[in-house]
Amino acid sequence: xxxxxxxxxxxxxxxxxxxxxxxxxxxxxxxxxxxxxxxxxxxxxxxxxxxxxxxxxxxxxxxxxxxxxxxxxxxxxxxxxxxxxxxxxxxxxxxxxxxxxxxxxxxxxxxxxxxxxxxxxxxxxxxxxxxxxxxxxxxxxxxxxxxxxxxxxxxxxxxxxxxxxxxxxxxxxxxxxxxxxxxxxxxxxxxxxxxxxxxxxxxxxxxxxxxxxxxxxxxxxxxxxxxxxxxxxxxxxxxxxxxxxxxxx
Amino acid sequence: xxxxxxxxxxxxxxxxxxxxxxxxxxxxxxxxxxxxxxxxxxxxxxxxxxxxxxxxxxxxxxxxxxxxxxxxxxxxxxxxxxxxxxxxxxxxxxxxxxxxxxxxxxxxxxxxxxxxxxxxxxxxxxxxxxxxxxxxxxxxxxxxxxxxxxxxxxxxxxxxxxxxxxxxxxxxxxxxxxxxxxxxxxxxxxxxxxxxxxxxxxxxxxxxxxxxxxxxxxxxxxxxxxxxxxxxxxxxxxxxxxxxxxxxxxxxxxxxxxxxxxxxxxxxxxxxxxxxxxxxxx
Numbered sequence: 001x002x003x004x005x006x007x008x009x010x011x012x013x014x015x016x017x018x019x020x021x022x023x024x025x026x027x028x029x030x031x032x033x034x035x036x037x038x039x040x041x042x043x044x045x046x047x048x049x050x051x052x053x054x055x056x057x058x059x060x061x062x063x064x065x066x067x068x069x070x071x072x073x074x075x076x077x078x079x080x081x082x083x084x085x086x087x088x089x090x091x092x093x094x095x096x097x098x099x100x101x102x103x104x105x106x107x108x109x110x111x112x113x114x115x116x117x118x119x120x121x122x123x124x125x126x127x128x129x130x131x132x133x134x135x136x137x138x139x140x141x142x143x144x145x146x147x148x149x150x151x152x153x154x155x156x157x158x159x160x161x162x163x164x165x166x167x168x169x170x171x172x173x174x175x176x177x178x179x180x181x182x183x184x185x186x187x188x189x190x191x192x193x194x195x196x197x198x199x200x201x202x203x204x205x206x207x208x209x210x211x212x213x214x215x216x217x218x219x220x221x222x223x224x225x226x227x228x229x230x231x232x233x234x235x236x237x238x239x240x241x242x243x244x245x246x247x248x249x
Numbered sequence: 250x251x252x253x254x255x256x257x258x259x260x261x262x263x264x265x266x267x268x269x270x271x272x273x274x275x276x277x278x279x280x281x282x283x284x285x286x287x288x289x290x291x292x293x294x295x296x297x298x299x300x301x302x303x304x305x306x307x308x309x310x311x312x313x314x315x316x317x318x319x320x321x322x323x324x325x326x327x328x329x330x331x332x333x334x335x336x337x338x339x340x341x342x343x344x345x346x347x348x349x350x351x352x353x354x355x356x357x358x359x360x361x362x363x364x365x366x367x368x369x370x371x372x373x374x375x376x377x378x379x380x381x382x383x384x385x386x387x388x389x390x391x392x393x394x395x396x397x398x399x400x401x402x403x404x405x406x407x408x409x410x411x412x413x414x415x416x417x418x419x420x421x422x423x424x425x426x427x428x429x430x431x432x433x434x435x436x437x438x439x440x441x442x443x444x445x446x447x448x449x450x451x452x453x454x455x456x457x458x459x460x461x462x463x464x465x466x467x468x469x470x471x472x473x474x475x476x477x478x479x480x481x482x483x484x485x486x487x488x489x490x491x492x493x494x495x496x497x498x499x500x501x502x503x504x505x506x507x508x509x510x511x512x513x514x515x516x517x518x519x520x521x522x523x524x525x526x527x528x529x530x531x
Binding site: 050052055057078079080081082083085086088090092093094095096105106109110144155158159162 | 341342410412413415416417418419420421422423424426427430431434435526527
């Protein structure tokens with residue numbers, strides 16, 4: 001059974017629908033990419049998966065998002081978000097906190113943990129985000145002292161520290177340089193051994209490199225969903241073919 | 250161009266420096282005299298052969314101003330903070346948030362004497378005995394502080410990047426916790442700026458106190474008693490013909506100026522700190 005799936009998911013910001021009747025399955029321990037041209041609704045779609053979309057005034061969601069078979073829209077949103085981590089387009093560390101406190105944030109704010117427990121989670125999360133070696137000597141420096149790429153990996157570590165089951169990544173490399181991008185792509189390969197990873201990207205090469213399955217979204221509708229290799233080599237739809245061959249987008 | 254810039258700086262600085270010079274030269278002798286900060290004003294006196302005048306002090310005015318600011322801050326700061334947090338963090342575009350925001354705007358335009366009159370009229374109905382007290386004066390000053398605290402806190406909260414709020418939401422952190430322990434902390438220097446500016450504004454007000462705190466040159470006898478303040482002392486003593494009272498008035502003016510100057514510089518430093526802190530994300 002899929003770890004997560006959407007059933008007839010539609011979303012709007014108050015005027016017209018931004019995504020319409022999208023039904024998708026996301027497998028556990030694999031990477032699913034959502035691609036499509038700018039404005040096709042891919043960010044909106046991923047923000048529906050952890051109920052972030054509804055935090056925008058006037059935004060509305062219809063349809064279902066199932067996590068282990070249960071609709072997350074029938075559950076408490078803050079509890080849901082603890083099970084579904086998210087990494088945003090631009091690195092958004094808590095500017096007033098140290099590197100350590102950023103990673104420890106979910107533990108500090110969501111219940112009591114001993115110092116040793118917290119230390120352990122911070123260490124493991126920073127290692128999992130391939131950042132430990134770069135920051136181990138300056139854990140108590142401000143998070144803003146890191147470079148953009150490091151900040152983004154810090155945000156990944158922060159999301160992992162909450163011990164989520166699913167990790168959503170909304171164009172996590174769009175604000176980064178190629179070297180930082182390569183590091184994060186490497187990281188995604190490692191992460192899929194433990195998590196259900198869902199990544200939105202406007203970069204088709206990135207989807208081809210990291211994703212096991214890819215969904216192509218156009219004007220808010222799901223056009224095609226298949227194994228990544230299949231989709232890029234033998235697209236079924238004309239529209240997909242045009243997009244993956246770079247004729248528009 | 251350089252000459253022009255220099256000239257402009259001079260024009261801007263000239264009034265400030267001349268006021269300071271005036272206050273120091275006329276009030277200085279009183280300020281450095283014994284008991285200035287603790288004593289009560291001496292009997293009126295002008296120097297003539299064979300008579301040396303005592304200054305006495307402005308103790309009751311300093312104590313009174315501190316008491317008034319304490320009352321005003323205790324009322325205005327929590328309410329202003331709460332209003333701003335509601336407007337920015339919870340209001341969205343709800344009518345209530347817009348109404349509160351508009352009310353703060355209108356309140357900031359209310360003449361200070363009207364704030365005093367309002368408290369006077371209000372307390373006259375409730376408890377006439379408390380009209381002339383630090384409570385009443387502080388309440389009137391709170392009305393003047395409230396819009397400043399609300400407005401500046403609002404602005405400080407708006408400078409906190411939304412991305413930080415989203416990060417907290419996505420981690421499943423409860424809204425009130427992230428507001429209090431992430432957003433508010435990030436905005437703290439900016440909030441401090443507003444608080445300090447509002448205190449500086451309240452410290453210099455005399456009009457609302459004429460009708461409420463009333464003044465009391467004997468001493469500070471408690472929050473429910475007529476209370477003096479630095480601006481009130483200036484108001485009463487400056488028009489007097491007695492040399493020593495005139496000096497006390499200028500001395501009080503100097504203390505008030507220094508207080509406001511320190512508060513403004515501190516608020517400026519706090520603001521710089523905030524800008525530095527929020528830079529460097531991304």
